[in-house]
Structures are given as structure tokens and as C-alpha cells.
Amino acid sequence: MSRALGLILGFAADRVLGDPRRYHPVAGFGRTAARLEDHWYADSRSAGTAYTSVLVGTASAAGVIVERLTRDRPFVHTLVTAAATWTVLGARSLDREAEHMAGLLEEKDIPAARDRLSHLCARDAADLAADDLARATVESLAENTSDACVAPLLWGGALGVPGLLGYRAANTLDAMVGYKSAKYLNFGWAAARLDDVLNLLPARACAVLTGLAAGRPREAIAVWCRDAAKHPSPNAGPVEAAFAGALDLRLGGRNSYGDYQEDRGTLGAGPTPTVADVRRTAALARRVGVAAAGVAAILALSGRRKGRR
Incomplete structure (x- = not known):
């Protein structure tokens, strides 16, 4: 019961307060990981695996200690x-970025919108027009709704504080070193694969919740089943395809990430996103977050009943 209540309170804190302005624990973890990388980096999978194991293992172990001390x-x-949930969630910050991007695009301040896109993704925005920026924002909102909200909540519901901290550590490392660049292709391999595994079920749960939250479950699931495999990511594909079906949009296409190009296929059969679709996507993401918090609480209570039996 305390786990379920803590998850709900932490989710509410994130919705009201957003990320801490200073001394954010996740930012502190990132700085520690960056310093460790300076000493540990080698262009090999074994070095990256050891690096990932130590950092994720330490975060998870800290969660286990906290659970045992307070059980x-x-x-x-x-x-x-509640504190751990608030710390690892990023739903409110994601929502704020969506509002900011929507405002810039509505004001036709394209140079500022190009600069701001880096707060959502690593896509090269130098030559993107307004509708391209809208598509990039919609796709980033969809993918990050799973990574920053649904997945940590579900891992928290299943495993408590260790699940919350371990997931966020793995996802943070993936964002830092999981790129398919020349530098990180080998060193970041373990972080990227671990993040794929940890998001395997949550991403699909997010896809289902997206269809339900939009009131279009059949359409979302149909696009997911038909188009998700075109996406190079095994987890972003189902989520973005579900958002495309739920919003009746067409997502995907070729994206530039500086030194490499990525073809994400075509997801959905509707029109391509326009500026107005950014706020629609943000509203849907908020509803998906609420639904995920409810599912996480149910998971926590289910675990309590099993423990009693």
C-alpha cells in the first residue's frame, strides 16, 4: 500500500512541481557518469559493459538498501x-518543453524553435521548417512519454525504489553514450541494449495506454502492428506508431543526427504533423501519464497481495 501511495504522490509532485531547479539527483548522476567515463572510456564493448554495470548496479543497490531500511x-x-518517483519522472518537464515549442512555432520564431529542439532530441535542426519541427516535437513527445513517464512508473510499481532508480540510471546512460556514433558505437553498446530490454514491456504498455487515452484503441493498435517494425528502434517504433494512429497522423521519415542519417519509415496514414498538432500530442501524453500512474499503483497493490499469500 505504501508503494502504491508513494507512486501516486510522486507522480502528483512531478505534475505540480516538475524537476527540481537545482541539485537534481539525476543531473548529479549524469555528472558522476561523465567523470567516470573520462577515466573508463575505451573503444570496446567490454569497457562499456563494465561502466554500465557499475553505475546501474550502484543505483539499483541503493534502492534495495532504502527499501530494506524502510519496509x-x-x-x-x-x-x-514518493521522493524517488518525483526524482526519476520527467513528464512535467516534457510538457513544459512541448508548450515552449508550440509557442515558438505559433509565433513563427523558427530560429528559436530550431535551437529549442535540442531540449527534446538530438536531431539536427539547422534546416528544418515549421512542419518538420512540429513532426520532430510530436515524435519526441511520444518517445519520451514512454521513457520519462510510463516506463519508470511501471518499474516502480513492479519493483519499488530499486526499479525506479535502476531504470532511470540505465535510461540516463543510454541518453549519454547510447548513440550510434563513431565514439560510442562500442562503448555505448551495453547501455543501449540494456535500455532496449528495460523498455521492451513498458513501451508496449505505453502504446496500449495511448490508444485507450485517445479513445482510439483500434486505430492505435492497427498502426502499431502494421508500421512499428519500420522504425529502427524496437521500442520507440510501437510508441510512435501508436501515437500516429491515436492522433490520425503520419510520422516517421529520414532524420539527420549530425554524423549519421536515420530512416524511421512511415508510421500512420494521416496527414503529416503541423504546428497545431504539438499541443494535441502534449494533451494526449498527459492523459497517458495519468493512466500509467494508475496501472503502476495496481501493480504495487498486486505485489502486496502476492506477498501476503
Whole structure:
């Protein structure tokens, strides 16, 4: 019960407060990982695997210690779970970025929108027009709704604080070193593969919740089943395809990430996104987040019943 309540309180805190402005624990983890990379980096999978194992293992172990220290103190356990949930979620910050991008695009401030896109993804925005920026924003909102909201909530519901901290550590490392660049192709391999595994089920749960939250489950699932495999990511594909079906849009295409190009196929059969679709996508992402918080609480209560049996 304390886990379920902590997850709901932490989700509410994220919706109201967003990320801490200063001394964010995830940012601190990222700085630690960057310093460790300076000493540990080698162009090999074994070095990257060791690097990922130490950092993710340490975060998960810290969560296990916290769970054991508070498991007989329900009030404290609720507060600790709420704090961990608030720390690892990024739904409100994602929502703010969507609002900011929507405002810039509506004001036709394309240079500022190009600069701001880097807050959502690593896509090269130098030559993107307004509708291209809208597509990039919609796709990033879809993918990050799974990564920054649905997945951590579901891992928290299943495993508690260790699930929350371990997932966020793995996802952060993937964002730092999981790129298919010359530098990280080998060193970041373990972080990228671990993130793929940890998101395998949550991404598909997010796809289902997206269709339900939009009131178009058949359309979302149909596009997911038909088009997701065209996407190079095994987890972003189902989520972006589900958003395309839920919003009746056509996503995907060729994207530039500086030193490499990526073809994401064609997801959906509707029109390509326009500026107005950014706010529609953000509204849908908020509803998906609420649904995921409910599912996470149910997972936590289910685990409690199994423990009692």
C-alpha cells in the first residue's frame, strides 16, 4: 500500500512541481557518469559493459538498501517512494518543453524553435521548417512519454525504489553514450541494449495506454502492428506508431543526427504533423501519464497481495 501511495504522490509532485531547479539527483548522476567515463572510456564493448554495470548496479543497490531500511515503516516508505518517483519522472518537464515549442512555432520564431529542439532530441535542426519541427516535437513527445513517464512508473510499481532508480540510471546512460556514433558505437553498446530490454514491456504498455487515452484503441493498435517494425528502434517504433494512429497522423521519415542519417519509415496514414498538432500530442501524453500512474499503483497493490499469500 505504501508503494502504491508513494507512486501516486510522486507522480502528483512531478505534475505540480516538475524537476527540481537545482541539485537534481539525476543531473548529479549524469555528472558522476561523465567523470567516470573520462577515466573508463575505451573503444570496446567490454569497457562499456563494465561502466554500465557499475553505475546501474550502484543505483539499483541503493534502492534495495532504502527499501530494506524502510519496509517496516509504512509512512517513511511512502515518503521515500514518493521522493524517488518525483526524482526519476520527467513528464512535467516534457510538457513544459512541448508548450515552449508550440509557442515558438505559433509565433513563427523558427530560429528559436530550431535551437529549442535540442531540449527534446538530438536531431539536427539547422534546416528544418515549421512542419518538420512540429513532426520532430510530436515524435519526441511520444518517445519520451514512454521513457520519462510510463516506463519508470511501471518499474516502480513492479519493483519499488530499486526499479525506479535502476531504470532511470540505465535510461540516463543510454541518453549519454547510447548513440550510434563513431565514439560510442562500442562503448555505448551495453547501455543501449540494456535500455532496449528495460523498455521492451513498458513501451508496449505505453502504446496500449495511448490508444485507450485517445479513445482510439483500434486505430492505435492497427498502426502499431502494421508500421512499428519500420522504425529502427524496437521500442520507440510501437510508441510512435501508436501515437500516429491515436492522433490520425503520419510520422516517421529520414532524420539527420549530425554524423549519421536515420530512416524511421512511415508510421500512420494521416496527414503529416503541423504546428497545431504539438499541443494535441502534449494533451494526449498527459492523459497517458495519468493512466500509467494508475496501472503502476495496481501493480504495487498486486505485489502486496502476492506477498501476503
